Amino acid sequence: MSEAATSAARRKPNRGYGRWTPLWFLAPAVLTLLLIGIYPTIFALVTSFRRYNITRPREGFPFVGFENYVNVLTDSTFWSSLFLTAKFYVAVLPIQVVLGLAIALLLHKPGMGLLKSLARVTLVVPLATTYAVVGLVGRLIFNRDFGVANQFLSFAGFGPIDWLSTQDGAFAAIVIMDVWQWTPFCALIFLAGLSMVPGEIEEAARLETSSKLALLRHVQLPYLLPGLTAVMILRSADVLKLFDMVFVMTRGGPGSATDLISIYIQRVGFRIFDLGTASAQAILLLILTIIISRLYIRLLYREVH
Amino acid sequence: MTFLRLDNIKKNYGDAAVIKGVSFEAEKGEFVVFVGPSGCGKSTLLRMIAGLEDVSSGELYIDGKEVTYEEPAKREVSMVFQSYALYPHMSVFENMAFGLRMAKKPEAEIKAQVLEAARILQLEALLERKPRALSGGQRQRVAIGRSIVRHPKLFLFDEPLSNLDAELRSQMRVEIAKLHRALGATMVYVTHDQVEAMTLADRIVVLRAGLVEQIGSPTELYDTPANTFVAGFIGSPKMNFINAKVASVSGSTLALEHTTFAGGRLTLDTPAAARTKVGAAVTVGLRPEHLTVNTGNPVLALTLDFAESLGGSTQLYARSEGEPIIALTAGRPNLKPGDALTLSIDPSHIYLFDAAGLAL
Numbered sequence: 001m002s003e004a005a006t007s008a009a010r011r012k013p014n015r016g017y018g019r020w021t022p023l024w025f026l027a028p029a030v031l032t033l034l035l036i037g038i039y040p041t042i043f044a045l046v047t048s049f050r051r052y053n054i055t056r057p058r059e060g061f062p063f064v065g066f067e068n069y070v071n072v073l074t075d076s077t078f079w080s081s082l083f084l085t086a087k088f089y090v091a092v093l094p095i096q097v098v099l100g101l102a103i104a105l106l107l108h109k110p111g112m113g114l115l116k117s118l119a120r121v122t123l124v125v126p127l128a129t130t131y132a133v134v135g136l137v138g139r140l141i142f143n144r145d146f147g148v149a150n151q152f153l154s155f156a157g158f159g160p161i162d163w164l165s166t167q168d169g170a171f172a173a174i175v176i177m178d179v180w181q182w183t184p185f186c187a188l189i190f191l192a193g194l195s196m197v198p199g200e201i202e203e204a205a206r207l208e209t210s211s212k213l214a215l216l217r218h219v220q221l222p223y224l225l226p227g228l229t230a231v232m233i234l235r236s237a238d239v240l241k242l243f244d245m246v247f248v249m250t251r252g253g254p255g256s257a258t259d260l261i262s263i264y265i266q267r268v269g270f271r272i273f274d275l276g277t278a279s280a281q282a283i284l285l286l287i288l289t290i291i292i293s294r295l296y297i298r299l300l301y302r303e304v305h
Numbered sequence: 306m307t308f309l310r311l312d313n314i315k316k317n318y319g320d321a322a323v324i325k326g327v328s329f330e331a332e333k334g335e336f337v338v339f340v341g342p343s344g345c346g347k348s349t350l351l352r353m354i355a356g357l358e359d360v361s362s363g364e365l366y367i368d369g370k371e372v373t374y375e376e377p378a379k380r381e382v383s384m385v386f387q388s389y390a391l392y393p394h395m396s397v398f399e400n401m402a403f404g405l406r407m408a409k410k411p412e413a414e415i416k417a418q419v420l421e422a423a424r425i426l427q428l429e430a431l432l433e434r435k436p437r438a439l440s441g442g443q444r445q446r447v448a449i450g451r452s453i454v455r456h457p458k459l460f461l462f463d464e465p466l467s468n469l470d471a472e473l474r475s476q477m478r479v480e481i482a483k484l485h486r487a488l489g490a491t492m493v494y495v496t497h498d499q500v501e502a503m504t505l506a507d508r509i510v511v512l513r514a515g516l517v518e519q520i521g522s523p524t525e526l527y528d529t530p531a532n533t534f535v536a537g538f539i540g541s542p543k544m545n546f547i548n549a550k551v552a553s554v555s556g557s558t559l560a561l562e563h564t565t566f567a568g569g570r571l572t573l574d575t576p577a578a579a580r581t582k583v584g585a586a587v588t589v590g591l592r593p594e595h596l597t598v599n600t601g602n603p604v605l606a607l608t609l610d611f612a613e614s615l616g617g618s619t620q621l622y623a624r625s626e627g628e629p630i631i632a633l634t635a636g637r638p639n640l641k642p643g644d645a646l647t648l649s650i651d652p653s654h655i656y657l658f659d660a661a662g663l664a665l
Contacts, residue, residue: 200390203357203377208455209407210378218403222394302394 041286044279052276061276068280078281080256081264088171088260089239092178097231099179100186101224105216107187108194120191123184131181135248138177139164142249149173167257170250174258177245182238186231193227194220222302229301233293240285261285307366308333308491309354309459314363316349316515323349325515326363331493331508336485339495340502340538341512347495348463350512354493355384355461368458378407383452384461387468389444391436397423397447398432404455422450425487426480442473449481453488462494466501478504499539503527511535533662536590542620544656545596545630547589554578561587565625567606567647577657577665587665590656593620596632596648598640603647605630611642621646 048068050061072078103123107116126134141148142163150160163169197220205219243262246252252259252267265285269278309331316324324346331337339347352358354365356377365373372380383404391400398419405415423429426446436444445465452460462481466474482505485492496502502509503523511518511526511534519531523539530536536544549563552570559578561571571589581587596605598621607623607630614620619637623630623646632648640646657665 198388198390200386200388201392203355204384204386204390204451205392205403206357206377207355207382207384208378208404210376211407214407219392 044282047275048279048283050276052279053272053274055273064276068276069284071277072280072284077256077264078261081259081261084256084259085239085242085261088175088178088242089236091175092182092239093232093235095175095179096183096186096235097228099183100231101190103183103187104190104194107191120188123188126181126184127188129181131242131244132248134177134181135245138173138245138249141177142169142173164250165254167254170254170257174246174249177249178239178242181245182235185234189227189231190224193224196223225300225302229296232296232300236292236296237289240289306333307331308335308368309337309493310364310366311350311354312364312366314350314353314365315361316346316353316358317361323515324353324361327512327515327517328363329510329517329520331491333491334489336492336494336505336507338502338506338509339493339512340497340499340509341518342538343497344514345512346515347497347512351384351461351463351493351495354459355382356380357384380459381455381457382459382461383455383457384463385445385448385452385465387464389436389448389468391444391447391451393436396433396435397428397439397450400436400447401451401454404451408455418454419450422454425453425484426450441469442477445469445477446480449484453484458491460490460492462492464496465494466496466498481505499541503539509539511538529664530590530656531664533588533590533658536656536658536664540592540594542593542631542633545591545593546628547591547625547630549587549589551581551583551585551587554581554583561589563589563626565605565607565630567603571604573652573655573657575652575655575657580665581659586660588658588660588662590658591630591650592654593631593633595650595654596634597650598632598634598638599647600649602649604650605646605648607646607648609640609642609644609646612638612640623648 047061049063049065051059051064051067052061053059107119129137142150144150144160144162144165147163149163153159153161161169163173202215202219205215209215239260241262242260243266246258246260247263247266250258252263261281262285265278265281268274268281307330311327311329314324314327315322327350339350341347349358353360354367356372356375360373363373364371367380367382392403395403401419401422402415405418410418419432420429423432426449428443428446428450431439431443431447436447439447445468448465465481466477469477478501481494485505494501494505506523508520508522509526510520513534519526519535521529526535526539530539533546537546547563547565549561549566549571552560552562554560555578557574557576557578559573559575559581561573562569563571591605605623607625610622610624610629612619612621614637618633618635621632621634621638621640623632630648632646659665
């Protein structure tokens with residue numbers, strides 16, 4: 001034992017207790033985060049500055065500066081994937097927000113206690129479902145010959161649609177599955193926001209206007225904005241890394257109809273094994289996510305006191 | 306002219322009856338106060354008038370029109386809440402203007418109305434502030450301002466002063482009274498504070514457990530309470546009650562027995578004598594402020610337990626069977642705990658109640 005340690009032991013500063021207690025409680029979480037969050041990010045950052053093709057280990061992994069980044073930014077497939085991802089986000093988010101808000105408003109109405117708590121529990125089911133399973137379910141629903149989607153269409157008198165083999169059909173299918181999975185999340189967030197509105201404030205407004213829309217717009221909306229901001233941030237981060245569901249359903253096809261950015265990155269990294277380029281793409285996405293989040297917070301987030 | 310009429314209004318939550326049939330009428334311009342202990346249903350009743358709570362049965366009329374099932378906004382009533390209920394994200398001006406905006410009034414009129422209300426309530430300097438930057442008293446003023454700009458038919462107040470400190474409370478009380486006089490509007494005010502009820506009301510409705518105990522002007526309730534509940538509720542300190550027994554009745558002369566009475570007996574000349582009989586239980590009510598100390602003709606002979614000096618007056622607590630007898634007397638009588646205390650009272654100030662607690 002070193003001299004410092006023995007003298008420390010003599011003075012008995014108890015490191016397992018007192019002001020050290022929070023440290024020990026935090027340590028496991030912080031260490032885990034470092035291990036699975038920070039370390040891979042730093043690894044990706046370093047890799048993104050290297051030529052790192054693991055099928056050609058003999059060439060080594062030399063530093064190439066910003067070469068990977070230049071390649072990515074001049075790659076038209078990267079941009080079209082990113083554009084497709086944006087299109088996907090713009091397609092799903094309004095539907096999820098509107099449907100989610102409608103569900104939240106219905107559940108916020110007084111009465112029907114048991115049915116409502118049942119509905120609230122049901123809302124968690126899609127959220128708790130693994131993306132890959134959602135993809136598998138999607139494949140069954142949108143199967144051309146025995147899928148439920150086409151059966152419903154036949155009831156309405158429409159002929160079968162070959163969902164997953166046509167460009168528009170496949171895109172619509174992944175949009176529908178994403179809406180299925182994420183609308184409940186929006187509903188829960190908005191429901192929480194609605195329950196934040198103090199009862200007496202809602203009542204004061206009901207004495208002044210009988211319009212439900214005015215109540216929503218002027219009294220409830222301010223309480224929903226923080227939740228909406230959270231939804232937008234989480235959803236844009238999530239859409240940028242959305243992989244499993246789409247991969248299971250369509251593998252990015254047909255053609256490049258559902259080739260979202262994360263599927264493209266996965267292909268570059270694990271089909272072409274160009275990890276340097278894939279890392280650069282991932283880092284660029286990370287930066288994009290942070291910028292988008294800051295923008296949302298700046299533009300939308302208003303705390304109600 | 307009857308302006309507000311409640312006709313056998315009832316409210317049930319499932320099997321629990323909260324309001325068990327309340328009927329009552331108010332004239333235009335009257336200031337009516339609902340008073341009662343917590344849980345008596347006074348707030349529920351007010352919220353039913355506002356339309357925020359459904360009426361289980363009965364009918365409700367405002368200004369000659371039945372509004373029992375009308376939407377709150379269409380009843381043309383305004384309400385001041387205990388928590389003020391200001392819109393937190395709107396400025397003071399916007400808070401007051403909201404109702405007028407919703408009613409699609411022209412902008413110039415909105416501005417004129419809000420500025421007028423702000424002038425009356427001295428809020429002109431605060432119009433741009435958000436509610437969170439205001440003190441409790443200022444918030445309450447804004448809440449009142451919001452209710453007056455719309456010129457409602459009926460003003461409702463739900464314990465509006467409960468969240469304020471004592472000094473501000475009495476100040477706002479005076480302001481509400483002034484406002485009532487200035488506007489001449491019909492107001493219904495809920496409180497559990499009998500001082501607010503006494504000072505503000507033209508008429509008080511005393512409620513207990515969903516039923517009306519008595520309706521009357523503050524002085525009527527004070528002078529002729531219908532029962533022991535109202536007698537005990539109105540007046541501070543609370544009325545003393547002595548559970549005596551009738552010893553003899555002859556004509557209009559009534560003799561009551563209790564150890565607290567001087568000589569064990571209290572003899573009274575009262576028309577109530579005819580309504581009771583020998584051996585019946587009678588509750589004698591004596592207001593602390595009517596009792597005088599150590600003058601001739603003692604009614605009560607007691608021992609002083611302790612005395613609280615309030616400066617200008619003294620509150621005396623005397624030992625007796627059951628609850629202590631309290632007397633409120635001017636000045637500072639020279640008495641020590643343990644001293645004999647004789648109290649007398651003008652016989653016209655003696656209240657008598659029967660075994661069921663109803664006034665005799």
